[in-house]
Amino acid sequence: MSQSLYNHLRLNVFPTPYCPGCGHGILLGAVIRAMDDAGIDWEKTLFVSGIGCAAWIPSPHLMVDTLHTLHGRPIAYATGAKIANPDLNVIVVSGDGDLSAIGGNHLIHAARRDLGITVICANNRIYGMTGGQAAPTTPCGATTQTTPWGDEERPFDLCNLVRGAGGKFVARHTVFQIRNLIKTLSTALSTDGFSFVEALSPCPTHYGKLNKIPTLGDFQDLMKVQYIDKRRWDKLTPEDRKEKIPTGIWREE
Amino acid sequence: MKHTIEKVKSPIKPGEYFLMGDEASADGAIAAGCNFFAGYPITPASEIMVRMVHRLRETDGSFIQMEDEIGSICAMIGASWAGSKAMTATSGPGLSLMMEGLGYAAITEAPIVIVDVQRAGPATGQATRPGSGDVFQVKYGSHGDYEIIALSPWSVQEVFDLTLEAFNLAEAYRVPVFVLADESVGHLRERVIVPEEVERWNRPFASGAPPFDTDDPNGIPSMPAFGQGEHLLVTGSTHDGKGYRKTQDAATHEKLVKRLVGKIRNAADEISRCETYQTDDADILIVAYGFSARASLDAISEFRSKGVKVGLFRPVTLWPFPEKGLLETARGVKHIVVPEMNYGQVSREVERILHREITALPQVDGEGMRPGTIVDGIEQLIGRAK
Amino acid sequence: MRTELLFCGFGGQGIIFAGKIMGQAGVAAKLETAQSASYGSEARGSACHAGVVVSTEQIGYPKVTKPDILVAMSQEAYDKFINTVKSGGTVFYDSHLVNATETEGVVQNAIPATSLATDIGRRGVANVVMLSAMVASSGIVSKDNLQDTLDEQSPPAFKEINGNAVDAGFGFKG
Numbered sequence: 001m002s003q004s005l006y007n008h009l010r011l012n013v014f015p016t017p018y019c020p021g022c023g024h025g026i027l028l029g030a031v032i033r034a035m036d037d038a039g040i041d042w043e044k045t046l047f048v049s050g051i052g053c054a055a056w057i058p059s060p061h062l063m064v065d066t067l068h069t070l071h072g073r074p075i076a077y078a079t080g081a082k083i084a085n086p087d088l089n090v091i092v093v094s095g096d097g098d099l100s101a102i103g104g105n106h107l108i109h110a111a112r113r114d115l116g117i118t119v120i121c122a123n124n125r126i127y128g129m130t131g132g133q134a135a136p137t138t139p140c141g142a143t144t145q146t147t148p149w150g151d152e153e154r155p156f157d158l159c160n161l162v163r164g165a166g167g168k169f170v171a172r173h174t175v176f177q178i179r180n181l182i183k184t185l186s187t188a189l190s191t192d193g194f195s196f197v198e199a200l201s202p203c204p205t206h207y208g209k210l211n212k213i214p215t216l217g218d219f220q221d222l223m224k225v226q227y228i229d230k231r232r233w234d235k236l237t238p239e240d241r242k243e244k245i246p247t248g249i250w251r252e253e
Numbered sequence: 254m255k256h257t258i259e260k261v262k263s264p265i266k267p268g269e270y271f272l273m274g275d276e277a278s279a280d281g282a283i284a285a286g287c288n289f290f291a292g293y294p295i296t297p298a299s300e301i302m303v304r305m306v307h308r309l310r311e312t313d314g315s316f317i318q319m320e321d322e323i324g325s326i327c328a329m330i331g332a333s334w335a336g337s338k339a340m341t342a343t344s345g346p347g348l349s350l351m352m353e354g355l356g357y358a359a360i361t362e363a364p365i366v367i368v369d370v371q372r373a374g375p376a377t378g379q380a381t382r383p384g385s386g387d388v389f390q391v392k393y394g395s396h397g398d399y400e401i402i403a404l405s406p407w408s409v410q411e412v413f414d415l416t417l418e419a420f421n422l423a424e425a426y427r428v429p430v431f432v433l434a435d436e437s438v439g440h441l442r443e444r445v446i447v448p449e450e451v452e453r454w455n456r457p458f459a460s461g462a463p464p465f466d467t468d469d470p471n472g473i474p475s476m477p478a479f480g481q482g483e484h485l486l487v488t489g490s491t492h493d494g495k496g497y498r499k500t501q502d503a504a505t506h507e508k509l510v511k512r513l514v515g516k517i518r519n520a521a522d523e524i525s526r527c528e529t530y531q532t533d534d535a536d537i538l539i540v541a542y543g544f545s546a547r548a549s550l551d552a553i554s555e556f557r558s559k560g561v562k563v564g565l566f567r568p569v570t571l572w573p574f575p576e577k578g579l580l581e582t583a584r585g586v587k588h589i590v591v592p593e594m595n596y597g598q599v600s601r602e603v604e605r606i607l608h609r610e611i612t613a614l615p616q617v618d619g620e621g622m623r624p625g626t627i628v629d630g631i632e633q634l635i636g637r638a639k
Numbered sequence: 640m641r642t643e644l645l646f647c648g649f650g651g652q653g654i655i656f657a658g659k660i661m662g663q664a665g666v667a668a669k670l671e672t673a674q675s676a677s678y679g680s681e682a683r684g685s686a687c688h689a690g691v692v693v694s695t696e697q698i699g700y701p702k703v704t705k706p707d708i709l710v711a712m713s714q715e716a717y718d719k720f721i722n723t724v725k726s727g728g729t730v731f732y733d734s735h736l737v738n739a740t741e742t743e744g745v746v747q748n749a750i751p752a753t754s755l756a757t758d759i760g761r762r763g764v765a766n767v768v769m770l771s772a773m774v775a776s777s778g779i780v781s782k783d784n785l786q787d788t789l790d791e792q793s794p795p796a797f798k799e800i801n802g803n804a805v806d807a808g809f810g811f812k813g
Contacts, residue, residue, distance in 0.1 A: 013497070042255070046479045048331070060497055067334060068488035068498075069327065070357055076324040080331030080478060083315045084289050086479050088335065109320040136492040153340050271663040271672065442659060442674040444666050474672055550699030624700050 005032050005243035013060050018053070019128075021208070021216035023175040023201030026055045027122055030178060030199070031093065036187030045089040046081055050074040050103060052129050054095035054122035054201075072102030075110045080116050086116070091189070093174060096123040098139040100156050106137070109167035111194050111233060118195045119190045121158060123146045124203035132206030143210045159250040170250035172230075174200040176225050184249070193253070200247075201229070254457035254467050256425040257381035259491040260450055261286075264312055267449045274412040274439040275300035277341075278368050278432065279308055280437065281416030282340050285330055285452045288314035289337035291328035293321055293347060293472040296380040297436040298370040301342035323348035324596070326354030326365070333363040334487055336478030338420055349394075355429055356395035357489045359513060362465070362474065362635070364423035364456060367391075368416060368432040370439040372415025373594075373619040378625055382619035383436035384597040385543055391431045392572050396511050400517035402524060403572040405542040407576035421454035422524065427473055428517060431569060435543040435594065437621035447514070472516030474575060517573060528567045531557070535564030538586040538629055540579070540603050540611075542568050543590045544621050550625035563631065571599065576606050581606055588634050590614050592627045642779060643703040646770075647688035647720050650710030653766035656675045657710070658689025661770060661780075664788040665693040668780040673701035686715055693779060710773050711737055712752070712766065720744045721745075733765060748776065751802040752761075764804040771808020782809055 018024050021047040035042065047058035051071035059068040069077045070160050074092045082090040092099075099107050110117065119171070126144055127133040134144040134151050141150040163170045169191040181199060188195035196233065202208065202219035213219050230248030233241060265280045272280070279301050282290075290309060292302040302318070307317045315332070319325040322343055326618060329339040343351065348369050350357040357463035360366050369391065373384035392402050404424050410435055419430040464485060474494070477483040486496030491506045499505035517524070531553060532538065540550045546567045556563040567581045568575050589607070591600035592614035600613035614624050614630040644661060655676045662674035676689040689705030705725040711717035711732040715791045717739070724730060726744040735753035750772045754767040765788065774785050782805065789801045 043482045044480055046335075059488060063484050065485045066487065067331065067479070067491065068486070069330075070489055073323065073327040073354070076327035077321065077331035078332075079317065079319070079324070080289070080291060080328030081335040082327070082331075083317050084332035084335040084337040085478075085480055086338070105320050106324055109324070145448070150437055269666065271659075271666045271674075437675070437702075442662050442672075443698075443701070444672060546699045550697075554699070609753065621702060623704075 019205040021204035027174040038189040048078040049090040050094040050098035052095040075106035082144040090117040098134040108165040111167040126207040161197040169195035270434040277413040279304035281413040285420035289332040289339040290482040297322040298342040310339040322350040359399035362427035371435040379619040463494035521573035525575040526569040527578040532564035546624040552627035645706040647716035664780040759803040767804035775809040
């Protein structure tokens with residue numbers, strides 16, 4: 001990262017509280033670079049987050065206005081701030097549980113009303129801060145503290161959900177696809193209307209430990225096989241799609 | 254820090270109106286400089302939201318109908334930190350949903366105004382009928398220790414006046430303020446006089462000053478807004494003066510909680526307000542607020558015409574409760590009765606303050622307090638005393 | 640001096656509107672005025688009533704308990720409230736919609752409001768005819784107070800028809 005980008009960090013709070021191998025630090029770096037690429041005015045930017053590991057990505061690490069809110073409610077807070085001051089660039093960074101379980105209603109309504117904010121969902125497919133319980137994004141069969149015999153429920157496909165609700169720009173990348181992720185975030189930040197980026201982020205500490213993916217390297221190997229470009233995924237047969245998860249852009253208006 | 258005061262020409266055309274309490278609340282908010290409303294439809298408070306749609310368009314403010322009441326209070330807090338004077342209006346079920354957000358507003362010291370047009374509960378209860386069962390909820394409903402301010406209007410004019418005052422108090426003390434109205438007053442129409450000029454209080458602000466701590470003994474820190482280049486750290490977790498999370502530090506937590514509570518408790522005499530009617534020679538004192546105080550006036554004239562000396566103590570602020578005023582007024586009084594449209598809430602507070610026996614006169618039939626309830630209660634009391 | 644008025648009928652007849660106009664006219668006449676209404680979940684067709692208290696002094700309890708004046712526009716409402724009228728009170732009922740029952744100590748006035756309203760071309764202003772006949776008889780506010788309030792509170796398109804309704808109410812001699 002270039003020296004000038006360090007100015008956007010509160011270096012006094014480093015190192016981050018993230019566990020070894022957590023992808024959230026990579027996402028933090030990607031957000032800063034995307035802000036720079038998109039030419040967003042930091043002084044007119046508000047980062048809003050909820051509760052959970054991902055909610056700590058902007059707060060307190062970024063040297064910018066931050067609003068660290070209640071569990072599930074960052075989008076509701078962001079709605080008020082954006083409408084009260086439309087000149088603010090309002091960016092929500094929070095986790096999958098926060099945004100799609102307890103806060104799912106705010107997510108779909110912000111997309112429906114085409115609120116001019118960007119929502120970045122750090123999806124590690126588990127509740128990390130509380131010790132590893134199942135999330136609405138936990139894959140079928142995955143082991144968590146609350147699904148010790150494998151999750152029997154189907155997970156949300158967040159990109160399809162938000163696209164269905166009316167999001168203007170909707171995309172998904174893993175934190176390992178760093179160039180794509182930064183570019184996608186930058187496009188999202190420049191979108192006029194509601195934009196949503198799902199950033200798949202590994203959680204070796206909880207998800208990995210319970211599902212035999214113990215290290216960041218193991219996650220990287222797995223994700224490389226599992227995640228494929230959406231354009232390729234679209235051409236696969238339903239049978240071949242089963243083991244794969246598409247990444248790319250769902251909608252761009 | 255101290256708030257600033259400005260006098261402005263009323264944005265609502267001065268003059269005499271015949272308004273519903275809910276409408277007067279919206280107009281009082283606009284007079285106070287409210288420029289943000291987030292809400293969700295609920296009986297009997299929806300009329301406030303509907304009037305705000307139009308009023309905020311006329312005054313270039315912002316309005317949003319949220320997806321639920323949780324969203325409403327959160328949006329309001331976001332707007333408050335973005336520099337707005339923000340408001341919502343709700344009733345029991347909506348208020349219950351807002352409780353977590355209330356605690357958030359308290360710990361981040363976000364000025365917000367919640368108009369609660371109380372209805373008969375619990376749960377859905379009787380949506381179109383009045384009650385005053387939310388008195389304790391606004392004070393104790395969110396978890397942890399905090400303080401709020403609650404005002405209790407007894408007339409439509411006072412709904413206007415107290416909504417305006419609620420904004421001023423919220424700004425000055427950086428605290429959530431409730432207007433605890435009820436359906437009886439919310440749907441009542443009466444004369445309202447809108448003054449030529451209104452006094453507005455604005456939140457204290459000094460560039461660069463810590464937003465969550467102050468050396469000022471009043472305990473009220475400076476409040477900047479997003480977008481001013483202050484790099485604010487606003488969090489619902491325990492935080493130091495600059496906003497850094499301190500979730501493991503006992504001293505920081507204690508200091509924060511004591512300041513949040515202290516800034517209101519220490520100013521209780523400044524904030525609290527009460528009125529008395531015919532109490533100088535009273536043998537029997539009615540302690541009543543809101544609509545119940547209106548009914549008390551009729552009961553008083555009935556007893557006075559028979560030579561029984563009954564008077565009224567009316568708290569205008571329910572929280573902080575006007576303790577000093579009550580202690581003074583109750584001195585020498587033989588009996589104290591507390592009629593209310595709940596099963597005994599303020600009556601317990603009165604008992605706590607006075608350390609003496611009082612008679613609660615609850616009316617929980619979903620009707621506005623009737624003079625007859627008070628008359629019957631006092632007659633029984635006199636009968637027993639003989 | 641406190642006077643309690645109760646307007647009753649069913650939703651959609653403009654009962655609450657009549658109460659509101661009465662209250663507003665009271666304010667215009669420099670009286671202390673309070674108007675309250677029954678609110679149900681249904682908007683139309685169900686029983687509804689509006690109470691108005693006017694007084695020369697501060698109003699304590701602002702709701703109607705024993706009306707001095709009852710204005711009834713449906714049989715159901717009439718039956719429900721006729722026995723609440725204060726002794727010495729006055730009742731005005733729409734003779735097209737209500738069969739009155741003799742009640743001791745109460746003076747009852749039959750007003751053919753629906754017919755009068757139909758005659759002037761709009762059945763929907765029967766409420767204004769009733770209100771006007773009651774105001775003409777009781778003198779609580781002046782005709783000017785009533786007419787001005789109606790003009791102020793109704794869309795301009797209603798000015799003429801309301802004016803005719805007020806005239807019909809004031810002109811009716813029982």
